[in-house]
Amino acid sequence: MSAEAIPGPSDLARVGQERVPLFPHVETQRVKLRAATASDGTDNYELFLRNGMNNLPNLDMFLAAYSRDLASHSAYSRDLAAHFVIRQRRNDTDVGFGGLFELSPAGHVEVGLYTEPAKADVGIGAEATLLFINYAFATWRVRKVYARTTDAALRLFGGTLASIARREAVLPEHQYFRGLLWDVYIYAFYRADWEARGRDVLERLVAGPRRPAAGGAISGQRTEE
Amino acid sequence: MLDRDQVRDQAVATATRLCRAGGKPAGDGIELSDLDSFTIVEMVIALEDRFSVPLLLEIGQFTGTTFAELADFIIVQCDRGAGVRAG
Numbered sequence: 001m002s003a004e005a006i007p008g009p010s011d012l013a014r015v016g017q018e019r020v021p022l023f024p025h026v027e028t029q030r031v032k033l034r035a036a037t038a039s040d041g042t043d044n045y046e047l048f049l050r051n052g053m054n055n056l057p058n059l060d061m062f063l064a065a066y067s068r069d070l071a072s073h074s075a076y077s078r079d080l081a082a083h084f085v086i087r088q089r090r091n092d093t094d095v096g097f098g099g100l101f102e103l104s105p106a107g108h109v110e111v112g113l114y115t116e117p118a119k120a121d122v123g124i125g126a127e128a129t130l131l132f133i134n135y136a137f138a139t140w141r142v143r144k145v146y147a148r149t150t151d152a153a154l155r156l157f158g159g160t161l162a163s164i165a166r167r168e169a170v171l172p173e174h175q176y177f178r179g180l181l182w183d184v185y186i187y188a189f190y191r192a193d194w195e196a197r198g199r200d201v202l203e204r205l206v207a208g209p210r211r212p213a214a215g216g217a218i219s220g221q222r223t224e225e
Numbered sequence: 226m227l228d229r230d231q232v233r234d235q236a237v238a239t240a241t242r243l244c245r246a247g248g249k250p251a252g253d254g255i256e257l258s259d260l261d262s263f264t265i266v267e268m269v270i271a272l273e274d275r276f277s278v279p280l281l282l283e284i285g286q287f288t289g290t291t292f293a294e295l296a297d298f299i300i301v302q303c304d305r306g307a308g309v310r311a312g
Contacts, residue, residue: 029281029282030281030282090282090285121284121285122262122265122266122284122285122287123262123263123265123266123269123281123284124262125262126261126262126263126265126266127266129263155261156261156262156263157247157261157263158243158244158247158249158260158261158262158263158264159243159246159247159261159263159264159266159267160243160246160247160263160267161247161263162247162248162249162263163246163247163248201267201270204270205266205270205281208279208281208282209270209273209274209277209278209279209280209281210274210277
């Protein structure tokens with residue numbers, strides 16, 4: 001091995017940075033995830049109804065999915081690996097639900113979440129989505145996180161997360177929703193893409209803005225690090 | 226005192242960059258109402274860093290629909306922050 005091939009201190013520092021494991025954050029400055037319980041089931045069902053989902057089972061069947069004894073009998077049970085209520089911290093209001101479903105030994109899990117636009121400030125659902133995806137990668141050794149969406153929700157999607165989303169399948173006219181048949185798109189987020197680009201956005205949302213230096217005036221000039 | 230047009234232009238430039246990164250069309254006529262919530266969140270934290278002022282925690286109070294109104298909002302937040310520090 002030549003002398004040039006021996007890593008120097010700066011190389012070692014870089015390697016160390018790359019190996020910082022993901023942390024399963026459950027809150028940003030504006031959003032907090034709390035574990036969903038059976039008592040949240042009715043609220044969850046009503047949110048789905050208000051959003052216009054018309055493939056729901058009756059309420060009893062839906063609530064059975066929350067029961068340890070009855071979940072296996074519920075037509076709606078989707079093998080939840082994690083289930084959270086999305087809380088908006090500004091006013092301590094629950095504004096939606098989300099879950100990670102069907103965790104597979106093949107190394108993938110699916111994310112799904114629903115928020116109530118009338119209750120949630122702009123971007124609350126986006127921040128919650130980043131929390132869910134990060135939680136999946138931080139908690140399990142999954143390679144990718146799937147998300148299903150339709151054209152109705154696709155326009156709500158963007159930023160860094162959209163830049164790392166890979167469309168992997170289309171189910172034509174798969175979903176009956178509000179009187180129409182919708183194509184369902186299946187997107188995947190890969191761990192390597194999340195660690196390279198997605199996690200930085202979330203870490204910034206968790207940490208909040210950098211505080212201005214004490215006594216420093218706001219000049220409008222960019223503060224370079 | 227921040228210049229309103231400069232703040233607006235900075236917001237437009239940031240939004241344009243984020244839209245293009247996310248694979249969305251972003252021409253000269255980009256409007257605030259064109260932005261999805263993911264892009265808005267990233268734009269706001271970029272502007273927080275650009276102007277060294279907390280914005281995201283206050284964005285729930287923003288009721289405007291244009292980049293010019295967003296610029297006004299940012300300037301108010303900057304003035305408020307400067308007032309707090311001066312006090």
